[in-house]
Amino acid sequence: MIANEHVNKTYKMGEVDLKVIKDLNLTIEHGEFVAIVGPSGSGKSTVLNLIGCLDKPTDGKITIEGIDVTVLNRTDLANFRGQNIGFIFQSFNLIPVLSVYENIEYPLIMIQNLPKDERHKRIMKLLEDVDMLDQKDKFPDQLSGGQRQRVAIARALVTNPKIVFADEPTANLDTDTSNQIITLMRNIQKEFNTTFIFATHDEKIVTAVDRIITLVDGVITDDKRVAS
Numbered sequence: 001m002i003a004n005e006h007v008n009k010t011y012k013m014g015e016v017d018l019k020v021i022k023d024l025n026l027t028i029e030h031g032e033f034v035a036i037v038g039p040s041g042s043g044k045s046t047v048l049n050l051i052g053c054l055d056k057p058t059d060g061k062i063t064i065e066g067i068d069v070t071v072l073n074r075t076d077l078a079n080f081r082g083q084n085i086g087f088i089f090q091s092f093n094l095i096p097v098l099s100v101y102e103n104i105e106y107p108l109i110m111i112q113n114l115p116k117d118e119r120h121k122r123i124m125k126l127l128e129d130v131d132m133l134d135q136k137d138k139f140p141d142q143l144s145g146g147q148r149q150r151v152a153i154a155r156a157l158v159t160n161p162k163i164v165f166a167d168e169p170t171a172n173l174d175t176d177t178s179n180q181i182i183t184l185m186r187n188i189q190k191e192f193n194t195t196f197i198f199a200t201h202d203e204k205i206v207t208a209v210d211r212i213i214t215l216v217d218g219v220i221t222d223d224k225r226v227a228s
């Protein structure tokens with residue numbers, strides 16, 4: 001479970017304080033498929049960065065899987081992130097000099113000290129899951145947008161994270177490819193009970209999720225469960 005209690009985030013811009021998240025109280029249960037929506041600049045990415053442990057709140061408490069992550073130091077936070085959280089970005093963020101296989105392997109080498117044959121098994125299974133087995137030796141610039149995002153999804157999942165944060169994951173994809181990617185993530189959520197949290201403007205994602213949280217000017221103005 002993820003619990004935010006009285007979370008605030010203020011950016012200092014010279015003399016000016018920019019308060020972008022205001023008294024956020026939000027609980028997300030295991031295995032939820034949820035979208036955070038709202039106008040540009042409303043604070044969606046900031047919330048994702050805070051609960052994704054990429055950034056720290058100015059004050060308030062964030063508990064993930066029973067651990068208060070706001071008191072962890074940088075090293076412990078990075079370890080916690082590596083063990084529990086996966087990220088998918090709109091720009092895919094693949095490493096251009098690494099092959100598809102090596103891009104997926106990268107977090108396992110950086111974060112989790114797994115033996116090579118165990119790494120291989122996990123990567124091959126994920127390549128199959130995202131239907132990229134026949135592309136495993138290609139490099140990112142030899143792939144389509146949808147294929148790149150499938151690799152990014154496999155990379156986000158290879159550490160078996162409990163939670164995946166996806167910031168506009170379909171922004172650079174056409175409608176059919178977006179729908180395929182959303183279905184892929186939904187299937188993974190069902191199979192592994194992985195929590196997926198999206199920040200998005202994409203109606204295709206909004207109509208696919210079970211819960212929609214609306215953020216306006218750093219405040220939750222609506223939080224509703226929907227039949228998808």
Ligand SMILES: Nc1ncnc2c1ncn2[C@@H]1O[C@H](COP(=O)(O)OP(=O)(O)OP(=O)(O)O)[C@@H](O)[C@H]1O
Binds near residue numbers: 012
């Ligand atoms: N590092 C930063 N320093 C200062 N201000 C920032 C920083 N990051 C974000 N902001 C500001 O915080 C506010 C919220 O930004 P955020 O990126 O979270 O919004 P968003 O809802 O994700 O927007 P979009 O839909 O356009 O991606 C904006 O006013 C933005 O300019």
